[in-house]
Amino acid sequence: MRVDDWSLILFTLLTKTVVGAFVTLAIVHWRMSRAGERETADGLARRSLPLLGCLLVLAVLVSLAHLGNPLRAGYAFGNLASSWLSREVLLVCLVAGCGAVLGLMLWTSWGPGSLRRTLAALTGVLGLALIFAMSRVYMLATVPPWDRLATPLAFFSTTALLGVLTVTALVATFGGASASEGVRRLLHRLSLFLLGLIGLRLVTILVAALPVAGEPVSSPVPWAPTLQAVLLVIAAVVLWSAKGRERNPSFLGVLATLLVGGAELLGSVLFFASYWRVGV
């Protein structure tokens, strides 16, 4: 693979992780607040948002590596009327900006709760719009393997999977799991949700592996999607075996994270490798 391929692979994976984690975190915060654990929820958000912000900044910096002229990146807003790439860049900036303001409000305890909730909802919606725009960047009419419903389905399911997995790790790390029964219940629910997401991701892998009419050559590594699916199934088994364990489930959690992360990295590599275009 080439440097610009790796740049885009890392950018898309990191951005999906950040958006998925932010949306999941917002839902978790809302549920915990309703359950009377607002302090714990605020603490979790305060500690998590800087981490997600750093990941998003890293994603943007990595994405610059695929430009021949990174210093001209500011021109990337120049064709919002028709270019999905232009829209994607704008949405990344909006998500980063709204997330940064929200983080500052949380850290300084400034502003009413309703304003923070509104800003969090806006950031989440912009994040989901970003994932949609990102998937549309690849849905070129002249690139049949990418121009199909499997692309946005895969992008959104990866976003949800990596996001929930990240938040599970954040809750276990920052949520004060040992002190709170509510947090323990939440971790349990997130694990079950992850199992469902893995099932959805397996379906998108199957759909993406279907051949496209006119495909000139078959994949040089036809076993790779199977390996990706196997990694996810093993991750599901690990998660299932971890869910009943009250004590020290961290090893199994880390193992499941590595398996899902590896499967998604492989999936991204396969997605970029599946490129072929009509014509000469």
Place this chain on the structure above:
Amino acid sequence: MKQLAFFVDAAACSGCKTCQMACKDKHDLPVGQLWRRVYEVAGGGWEARGAAWMSSVIAYHLSVGCNHCERPICVEVCPSGATRKREDGIVLIDGDRCLGCGYCRWACPYGAPQYDERRGVMGKCHLCYDEIDAGRPPICVSACPMRALEVGELADLRSLHGAVADTYPLPEQGHTSPALVIKPHPGATMTDQAALSIINREEVGREGR
């Protein structure tokens, strides 16, 4: 709206590649870049016809640059707006605005935009707009010893030569509506396209990612 276009007489083209070299020379293109490519196409073999074996071998050349499409996908996807269409239909890349992201290269079905590593920007055939503005034809047209290339108004060229723009190895024209008119080599229309192949792939390369 005015739309300038190329006419390629593939039946007359001898494959000398003077157009390719004249373009490369005028625009000082580095090794590996060809804004105009001459595809060498060949196919066929021995076929049994009754008791006899007949040769169906054919070969022809097709000279292709940027087709300055009526619906240019490169202009549509370019994030910076560096790729634009002039009043006369010429599609240009503004090298001072291009990010060098290569998105146009992913999308163009003719492989026209190519990455210039020296400048970190994309480049492609711009129909020698400097020559056009001075009232002269593009350098590839001037250089062709067979007079197999012409430039003119798309509507005029179509009324003279028909509306074919997608003989092998070009894609069907519905993707981008290329401003291109081809007089096909007889072999291109008489032979099953599945039996044809580009035999100078190493020379013409394969643009994309």
